[in-house]
Structure formats: C-alpha cells, structure tokens
Amino acid sequence: MVSVRGLHKWFGPLHVLKDVDLTVAAGEVVVVVGPSGSGKSTLCRCLNRLETIGQGSVEIDGEPLPAEGRALAKLRADVGMVFQSFNLFGHKTVLENVTLGPTKVRRIPRAEAKERAYALLERVGIADKAHHHPAQLSGGQQQRAAIARALAMRPKVLLFDEPTSALDPEMVNEVLDVMVSLAAEGMTMIVVTHEMGFARRAADRVVFMDDGRIVESGAPDDFFANPQTERARDFLSKIL
Numbered sequence: 001m002v003s004v005r006g007l008h009k010w011f012g013p014l015h016v017l018k019d020v021d022l023t024v025a026a027g028e029v030v031v032v033v034g035p036s037g038s039g040k041s042t043l044c045r046c047l048n049r050l051e052t053i054g055q056g057s058v059e060i061d062g063e064p065l066p067a068e069g070r071a072l073a074k075l076r077a078d079v080g081m082v083f084q085s086f087n088l089f090g091h092k093t094v095l096e097n098v099t100l101g102p103t104k105v106r107r108i109p110r111a112e113a114k115e116r117a118y119a120l121l122e123r124v125g126i127a128d129k130a131h132h133h134p135a136q137l138s139g140g141q142q143q144r145a146a147i148a149r150a151l152a153m154r155p156k157v158l159l160f161d162e163p164t165s166a167l168d169p170e171m172v173n174e175v176l177d178v179m180v181s182l183a184a185e186g187m188t189m190i191v192v193t194h195e196m197g198f199a200r201r202a203a204d205r206v207v208f209m210d211d212g213r214i215v216e217s218g219a220p221d222d223f224f225a226n227p228q229t230e231r232a233r234d235f236l237s238k239i240l
C-alpha cells in the first residue's frame with residue numbers, strides 16, 4: 001500500500017531524511033518512534049505530499065505521488081492524516097467537519113455524506129456532539145472527531161502524527177482505543193507515537209528513526225525486549 005524508496009528530504013541545507021526505505025502492506029500497522037527532530041513528521045508529510053520530496057520515490061497503492069490538481073486532492077483523500085493539534089475547522093460544527101471532504105472532494109451527495117458522518121461519529125463515541133463546534137469539545141473528543149473526519153474520506157492509509165501528545169493524560173486512552181479498533185478492522189496505519197502500550201497492542205512492526213534514517217525495524221516484542229542498536233537502547237531507556 002505504501003512504498004518509499006531512497007527518500008531524501010532537505011530543508012535548505014538541512015538534510016532531514018536520508019535514504020529512507022519503507023514498505024507498508026495493506027492492513028499493516030507500523031508504529032514510528034524516535035527522538036524529537038529525527039524526521040518522523042517530515043516522513044509522514046512526504047507521504048501525502050504536504051512536503052515535496054528531495055530525491056527518491058513514494059508510491060501509494062502502486063501510484064507515484066501526483067504533483068498538483070485533482071490528482072493531488074484525491075491522493076490527500078486516500079492518505080488521511082491525523083495531527084497532534086487536531087486541525088479541525090473551528091467555525092464549523094463537528095458534523096460539517098466530517099461531511100466537508102466527502103462532499104467537496106469525493107463528490108458524495110450531501111444526504112449520504114451526513115448519514116455516513118453520523119455513523120462515524122457513533123463509531124468514535126461522539127454522536128451527541130455532532131452539532132457542537134470543536135471548541136465545545138474536550139481534547140479527546142476533538143481528536144476523535146478528527147479521526148472520524150479522516151475516515152469519512154474512506155482513505156487507503158491513515159497517518160497519525162503524535163495523535164495523543166497534546167491530550168491530558170486521562171483522555172489518551174479514549175483516542176488510543178479508537179485507533180486500536182481501526183487497526184483490528186484492518187486499516188493500513190502509520191502511527192508516530194510514544195505510546196508504547198499502543199505499539200504493543202496494535203503494531204505489526206515498530207520502526208525506529210534517528211537523525212533522518214530508519215535505524216531499526218522489527219516486531220514490537222523484539223524491538224522493546226531486544227533493541228539492536230545503541231541508539232535505540234538509549235532512546236528506549238529514556239521513554240520507558
């Protein structure tokens with residue numbers, strides 16, 4: 001579903017992704033961990049072309065990333081992204097947030113989009129908030145709304161960039177529980193997170209990044225019990 005080959009990314013003189021290779025199969029859940037500044041967010045952003053690629057290739061479901069126009073809008077619909085900061089439209093209701101993409105980009109009739117949105121809000125446990133504005137919701141509820149909005153596009157892949165990092169601790173699990181259920185249902189997911197409990201519960205594979213490179217990749221139990229590199233051991237000793 002996702003194929004990254006020899007990916008390099010520069011910001012001016014700063015070389016932030018250095019020859020990254022990553023293949024994610026349909027239905028696979030890959031957790032990306034690594035120190036701050038190691039390139040995790042940039043990698044995610046390259047996958048839905050929020051960033052341009054310096055060198056190398058990214059393919060989603062066998063198609064190279066389009067540069068612009070409707071093809072790019074379709075790619076962004078196929079590769080959903082959930083951000084640390086929720087990024088909901090503040091002046092729209094939760095329901096409007098969830099129906100906007102499907103009606104505008106997927107060209108789904110409004111009534112059908114609404115019906116689907118209610119079902120998704122039900123699924124993430126906030127159907128009663130459909131007509132509220134984001135500011136009236138808790139952080140955990142806002143993030144679940146953001147997940148419903150991403151799902152409404154029926155993406156092929158969902159990217160999560162530290163989806164629980166901005167949440168109060170008591171709200172982390174309500175978001176992780178939704179993500180675990182998506183993983184169990186076979187959604188293809190790339191999840192940047194420091195929640196090792198989530199990695200243990202849901203990940204097929206953990207990828208460890210450091211200084212713009214994928215340094216290690218393995219099954220969660222192997223990675224946590226037996227990291228192969230000094231850098232991974234050092235990282236784990238700081239977060240566990």
Ligand code: ADP
Pocket residue numbers: 011014016034035036037038039040041042043
């Ligand atoms: P992570 O998500 O692992 O913390 P990032 O991908 O955000 O790392 O950042 C990787 C490196 O790229 C960092 O050194 C960061 O400062 C730099 N960087 C990220 N975005 C930009 C940008 N838009 N312009 C310049 N430098 C950036």
Ligand code: MG
Pocket residue numbers: 040041042161162
């Ligand atoms: Mg980041």
